[in-house]
Amino acid sequence: MDHISHSGRVAGAIGHYLEENLGDLLERLSTWVTIPSIAADPDRSADVVRSAHWLAGEMRDAGMETTIFETGESCAVYGELIVDPEAPTVFVYSHHDVRHAKPEEWSETEPFTPVIRDGRLYGRGASDAKGQVLAHVWGLRAHRETCSERCGHLNVKMLIEGEEEIGSPNLAALLQEQAERFACDVVVFSDTIQWKADAPAPVTSMRGTLTATLTVFGPERDLHSGVASGVTVNPALTLSQVLAGFHDADGRVAVPGFYDDVEPLTQERAHEFAALPFDPQTWVERTETREIAGEIGYTLKERLWARPSIEVISLVAGDPAGFQRSVIPREATASLSIRTAPGQRIATVADQLRAYVAQAMPREAQYTFTVDEDIAQEPYVSPGGPVMDALERALTLGHGIPVQGRMGNAGGGPADLLTKTLGVPIYFLGTGLPEDHWHSSDESIDIGMLLQGAASIAHLWRELGSMPAELRAHREAAVAPVEVVSSEPEDSASVA
Structure with a gap:
């Protein structure tokens, strides 16, 4: 591909590598988007299998050993890169199945005919979650290509399931059956959004x-x-x-x-929410919600993530x-x-x-x-400590902007299942935005966010690879309760 315009800012060796390979990344994502891997549609079960095999090839190309697990009528893809059995191990979770699309409601392109326009790649799954998965694959590539042997001292495992959009009915059994193979020190959950392209913030909870x-x-x-x-x-x-x-x-x-x-909102959490830049009218325009409604007495951020x-x-x-x-x-x-x-x-x-x-x-x-x-899936809150600090540093390096506050994920996912089965804490790192139109018409991913997400992932692997003792000690970490305060009124107004 020729030069692709985008608004992302990526610097350093990692950023240079990703910029140089952006055309290849987008071509591969476009190819993957053409596969209608709709797990909810029995007529698309063969496409879900095709999607799994396509991803397995991408993982192998990035240096991982891969296995495809049958899960009901679908497939989960597992890849691992073990550089040293004694090194810290991170386990990445995401999914490759997508939601059904109504072609008559799409105006930018057909759902499974990807196009690039105005700094975005359009197509079903471009953001949720094929784009996020390829950000991990290319983040791993960037990490390996730009790190010395010392800073690359980290094992990476990835499990990309094919049933998330139908509630992950076979995930629990797979995790239990493969518990020894999936053993790790921490899980990075990659099926979430960011607050704004110019305001990176770690997701620290999931409803x-x-x-x-x-x-x-x-x-x-x-x-x-x-x-x-x-x-x-x-x-x-x-x-x-x-x-x-x-x-x-x-x-x-x-x-x-x-x-x-x-649980009541804590003083610490209230401050984290308040630090996120927010303008009611901008929010309405970005999400196309027409107006802000909901539970009176709580801010929009609280309604989204804590209520x-x-x-x-x-x-x-x-x-x-x-x-x-x-x-x-x-x-x-x-x-x-x-x-x-x-x-x-x-x-x-x-x-x-x-x-x-x-x-x-x-x-x-x-x-x-x-x-x-x-x-059903229970809510989850990530613990604080050195891993969360490392995640914030990685986001700052990947986006070239200091993080502002901490956010939650308004949707759900099997985070609680993963932490209970694998016995390690969960941290969230996604590349989506509210305006990506997940599950809706004209889904797309911001190319700048895709690059910055991949860069953040590569920086996170550097960070985690340098802290083996902290990772292992952090397995049982928990957030201590702090003082409870009342809600802040800063963004509770309704917008017509």
Whole structure:
């Protein structure tokens, strides 16, 4: 490729190496994006396998030994570079499966036809998470090409699964079966975003995630509204009433006991959030959210990372498409996404939701309520200490800008599962941005962020390779509780 314009700033030997190889990196990412590795679509299972084999080839090209594990109908790719069995070992987690795309909603390109435009590479998976995975592969390349033997004294293992977008149903079994092979000193979780391209900040927490499906039943079949209007259960109306009761007028979740276990914001965490640059109007423009809403009394950052939430992500009843038939639908279904905050436990929240629905549902209505506890993921908070300090130094070097504050990840992932199974702490390092349109139309990755992310990863390997004693001592580290304070009002205003 010819010169590619981008806004990233990368310096030093690592930056020079990545800039020199940017065309190759983008060509490879573009090739990978053409593979529609949609794990949720049974018709795409062969493509998920193709994606895994393609990635295994990239890992081998970077010097890793690779193994492909079958996980249900999908595949996970494992690679390792062992320079010294006695050296510190880092384990990288991410995924290569992608979300379904609606081509009719894409305007920049077809979902699996990558294009580069205005400093971005467009295509499904370009950011979530194929771009992040290749940032690790090329970060490892840059580390090996620019480091002396001494600073390269670090073992790297990578597990890139193919089922994350469907809840990682086979990940726990794989981690247990391969626990000895996956042994490490620390996990770097790479499926997160950054705050802003010009304001790097480490992600230090991840909310938990739980999904549920509520279906309300009415007549035995769709019924002409003129025959029974006003005298039978309308499942669409009943479902809407139950859903509306999930929140009160102040934006709080109204499920009894829902906030009982949520950990209060600490003084330290409040200061970390406040240090992140924030402008309400800029946030609305970047995320295309039109306005800021949510729980009154908490800042936007707190709502995103330290408070739980309940969202309706799909709602189906009657004739949502095609010709109207003027009928009372026989059933109505809603899918829910619940994000849990530190302190909450999935099992407790699931019971609270079941109790609420049972109480809120009218006596005459029949319903089913399924809570997917098997694929739920608990929240996680990274410990402080030398590894976190090393991560901040790596971000500063990789982005060429001092870090500003610390953030959280509003979404979820199997961080808690990884730390419990492997017995080591988790740290987060992603290359995405809120404007990358994950799971939506016109997904893309900022080429500057891709470069800076790869550079940050290479610098992190240097940092960790120089601190074997600290890494091993850090395995059991935990963040000590500190003084609790009330919320800061700096970004709580609503924007029209």
